[in-house]
Amino acid sequence: MREVIISRMSIDHFRGYRNKQIFDLTKGSNFTVLSGSNGYGKTSFFDAIEWVFTGKLFRYEEPNEEKSKSHFINYQPFEKPAEVKVELQTRSATFILTRQAVNFDGASDYGPNKSFLSLTSSDGKRYYEQEAVDKLNDLLISEEWRDKLDFPSVFTQFHLLTQDKLKHFIQGLKGPARYNQISNLLGTSRFKEYGLTYKQIKNDISQKMEKIEKVISDTTTKINFLNNRINTDQLTNFDGHSKFELFLQSSIENYNYNINQVNLDKINWNINANDVSTLNELSKQISSRVLTSINDLNIRKNKISNEIRNAEEVYSNKDLFYLNQKKVEILEILIPLQIEERNLESIIRNWNSYADYSNQETEINTRISTYTSQIEQYSSDIDKLKGISNLISEFMASPLKVNNINFQNSIQKIESSLIKLQNSIGIYNISPKIINFHDLLLSLQNNNIEESIEKFTSEIESINKQKQEVSNELSNIKLLINSMLDTEEDYKNVLNLTRDYILKQHLHNDKTETDCPVCNSTFQKDLLLNILNEKISSNNPQIIENIKIQENLEQKVKVIEDKFTKLINSFNEQLINYNEFYREKYTITSELVNKFEKELFSLRNQKDELRNKLKNLQEQQDEIRKIIDLLRLPDNSNELLQYVNQRLKEIKNITNSYKDLDIEVSQETLDKCKILINNLEQKLSNSGFGNFDPELKMYIARQTEEVKLLVDVISNLELLSDKFTKQQETLNNNKDYLELQNLKQTLNEHNSKYQEEKKILIQVDNIMDAVDKLVEEMNNQILHDNEELINNIYKRIYPHPFFTNIKLELTTNNQGNNTLQIKCFKDDNSQLEVNPTFTFSTAQMNVVAISIFLALALRQQCTNLRTILLDDPIQSMDDINILSFIDILRSMSSDHSFSGSFNKQMILSTHDEKIYRLLNKKLRFLNTQQLRYIDYNSSGPVISY
Known part of the structure; x- marks a missing residue:
């Protein structure tokens, strides 16, 4: 690219x-x-x-x-x-x-x-x-x-994006124009050319419809001929008139005369037609107008009758209205007095507590202070008890047991835990109240476990010393035996070599004497072999003696070890007893904690009760002070009491003066009276009057006369309607008119055929519309593909805290034109959506347009x-x-x-x-x-x- x-x-x-x-x-x-x-x-x-x-x-x-x-x-x-x-x-x-x-x-x-x-x-x-x-x-x-x-x-x-374009795209363009602009932008408008294929089919259907139109035209000519003949022959008498149009003109004048009396629109028609069909249609229209007027006048008559009934009802409530007005005046006097009376009686009821408030407040605060000190002491003691309980628990968590293999480390751990416990217990100063717990601490600090450990340690050291001495002797004798066994083995090896040599040289049968090369003693050669055999088979007595000594030493070691094990087992039993001792002390400590926590809870409840009592006293005091301030009563106690009693008498006298009126003095009664007055005033206002004056009665009389006039006009119009009905019956008995009606039926049939062809034409139009639908779907897909980027830009600009998404919706308006609507909605509820054109500010609408423009501009591949x-x-x-x-x-x-x-x-x-x-x-x-x-x-x- x-x-x-x-x-x-x-x-x-x-x-x-x-x-x-x-x-x-x-x-x-x-x-x-x-x-x-x-x-x-x-x-x-x-x-x-x-x-x-x-x-x-x-x-x-x-x-x-x-x-x-x-x-x-x-x-x-x-x-x-x-x-x-x-x-x-x-x-x-x-x-x-x-x-x-x-x-x-x-x-x-x-x-x-x-x-x-x-x-x-x-x-x-x-x-x-x-x-x-x-x-x-x-x-x-x-x-x-x-x-x-x-x-x-x-x-x-x-x-190019300008401020004018931003506003124009969102607000300036209507839905269809915005749709066409998007289609041109996306390049999908060219697919509409496929609709041309069906244009020829549409033309063929149109030609067929033209033929049907010719039949319709011929039939219409015959109908006009019969119309002229019926009008020329004048075979029909129209309610005393020689011509149909004269009857219609007379009927219009009759209608207008009656309608003029009741201010309805007149019929301003001049009857210029002369064909029966047209005049008959005019007759039907005038008849329909008469019937409509009758219906309208009946509606008006019923409406005025209802207004009369409402006005009469309002007028009948005149006395009730004034009575309730009087009640409102009295209640607005008595209710404030009633409230004042209740307030003054409240002062009388609470006078003693009000006058003695200072002493009661001092007494309660003193008791609260005492409880506060006790609570602090109990809280401190409980914390100390819990601390000691935790220390005992930690001590018990360490295993109080000595094992045979690593008994020294076991003893060191026990001594370390014991020292930690006793040193920690020593820092607590327990309240003198807890005498039994004080004794418990002494028992914890003065137990004889240390003496037991010292005694056990001393005995263990003595046994270990003995064991070490015997073990050393055993080790020495084992070394000696091993050395002697090595020498003995060498000695016998020499004897075996000598014996083997004698046997090999056959010297064992020689009886001659010879000297020993070792010791020079004289012996017979044949006896030498016997001597060697005896020496080889014999054991060294010294080695045997040393082995016995070794066995005795090993027995001593076993005895010492048994004594060691017995001593450790005995000490472990003592440790079990100590563990039970500390467990018992832990139980006692826990019980004391629970006991003092209950007492602490009771103290706090008593303190809260005193606080609530003091709060109630303060609220009573504040309430009385509010009443005093509200009623502007004197602050001096004696003057206050005297004034209250005097004012109560005055209020009683005033209320007694209204006792004979039998009125319930309450805000509810006052509200009901006001509601009743308001309803009556509303009805009066709806009738168009401001008060119950004589004009309302005159209004009722005028409206009654209006109803009488309407009844007379309606009666005259009904007579006129009957004339039209009779005229229709007379016309329908005329033969030419009957033939005329048959031709009209034929005309209607061809009109039906015409409409059928028109339906086919509509279907072709629908096929052509399908092409538009395809373009719409393509537009919708392309816009959908770009919607993520549009919303990515829109959300990052963050123009609106609630409507955070844009949706480009392709729809069809009432005229059948494709439209593009821009809507904004929230992430979690796409059903809640608005049209930014009528909802957003200028800045927010600019952000919507910028998001769409940038997304299309960035993604477009056409330039x-x-x-x-x-x-x-x-x-x-x-x-x-x-x-x-x-x-x-x-x-x-x-x-x-x-x-x-x-x-x-x-x-x-x-x-x-x-x-x-x-x-x-x-x-x-x-x-x-x-x-x-x-x-x-x-x-x-x-x-x-």
Whole structure:
């Protein structure tokens, strides 16, 4: 796909630009930001780009008489023709598009044939007008859309967004026009051509319908002939009139006379027709009008009768109204006195507590203080008891047991746990109240477990010492035995060698004597073998003795070990007893904790009861003070009591004076009286009167006379209606008229056939409509495919806290035209939706239009132009919307997770200095350039690059 950008442009004598301004847009390959105050020429920059591509300005396309008499394309006063050039750059070529104003001498310089277009390619070849448009389409329309779209017609939809377009798309366009615009944008309108196939079928049906229409026409001619003959023969007497039309005119005059008396509309018809059918239809219409008038007059008569009944009912309640008014006056006197009486009696009832409040308050506060001290002491003691209980529990958690293998470590652990327990217990100062627990602590601190451990340790050390001594002796004797066994083995090895030698030399049978080479003793050679055998078979007595010694020592070791095991078992039994001792103490401690917690709970309840009592006293005191302040009673106690008693007597006297009236003194009674009065007043008001004066009676009399008049008029109209009925009966007995009716039946039958053919025609139309439906479905699918991106943009701008989604809905209006409706709804409830046109503010509607425009502009594949122009799109947005919108713009170039990289050239403007600085900050890491419109003078905009 060939990509094209706007690299340069020049504006000369176009709108607000007097001097030629050249803009190099290559410095902002990602963003070009135009900033400056309104009126400095920023919008004219976008107008110039739109004009050079399309020859039009969107916001001036609406019909306007003033537009046709104004000059606004050329700089005024006129000096030279306006000219705008745009340089379009691809990777390999450059094209220059030029539009120049012409025909500017007329009443207006805007409109068709008011400009001239040319396109110059990089090889110098020039194209003009339609040829230039065709070449522009080849350059900027993608291959698959070529010959289907015209670039000037889609430029403003995909590449230029202005404030006027935002408002026009959401509010300016009606549903069908918005649908057609979307169809053109999406390129689906071309599929409507398939409907032409059914056009011929429609034409065939139309011809058949024309033949039926001829039969209908012939039948109508015969009907007219009979009408004329019936009228000429004058065979019918119309209620004493020789002609039908005279009867109708007389009936109209009779009707108008009666109707005039009751102010209904007259029949202002002049009977000019002379055919019976037409006159009969007029007769039916007049008869129907008479019957309608009778019905209307009956309705009016019934309405006035109801008003009379209501007025009579209202008038009959006159005495009841005044009686209840009197009751209200009395109750509004007695009810405040009743309330005052109750308040004063309350003071009398609570007088003693009120007068003695200070003493009671002091006494209760003293008792509360005492309870508070006791609670603090109990809480402290309970915390200490729990601390000791936890210590005992921790001590019991350590295993109080000595094992045979590692008994020294076991003893050390027991001693360590014991020391920790006793040292910890020693830090608690228990309240003297807890005498039994104090004894418990002493028992915990003064038990004899340490003596037992010391005794056990001493005995263990003595046994270990004995065992060590015996073990050393055993080890020595074992070494000696092993050494002797080694020597003995060597000795017998020598004897065996000697014996083997004697046997081998056969010396064992020699009886001669010889000397021993070792000891020089003389012995017989044959006895030597016997001696050797005896020596070899004999055991060393010393070794045997040492083995006995070893066995005795091993027995001693076993005895010592048994004694060691017995001692450890005995000590472990003692430890079990100690463990039970501490378990018992733990139980006692826990029981004490429970006991004191119950006592603490009781103390707190008693303290709360005192507080509630004090609160009630204070509330009584406050209530009496409110009454005193409300009634402005004296503060002095004696004067107060005297005044209260005196005032109660006065109130009693006043209430007694009304006792004979038999009125229940209550707010409920007062409310009922007021409701009754209000209802009666409402009925009186509905009757049109402000009070129960004589005029109401006169009104009843006038309305009664009106009813009598209506009855007379209705009776006269009913007589007239009877005449019309008789006239219809007379006419129906005429033979020509009967034939006329048969022809009319024939006419109706052909009309039915005509309607059947018309139904077939409608079916063909439906098939043709199906083509439109297919286009609608294609549009719907394409819009659905883009809806995610539209909502992605819309949500990120966050225009509305509740309606956070956009839905583009294709529907059909009452005229059968396809429409595009834009709706907004909430995520979790799509049934709750609104039309932003009538619900959203201008800023919120702008965000909706921006979201749709950007999504379509970013996703569109029909043009090769990378450029998107945004003329001050941030107007009316609040700060959150602005930040979000700028982040979206930045994401289009830097964040590939934002629906991919779109690789667009963005040119936008803003009049807000704060937004301009924010744009610079947010876009500083992208390829961005700024055009500052700093002033405007007689030469046009002053721009800082």
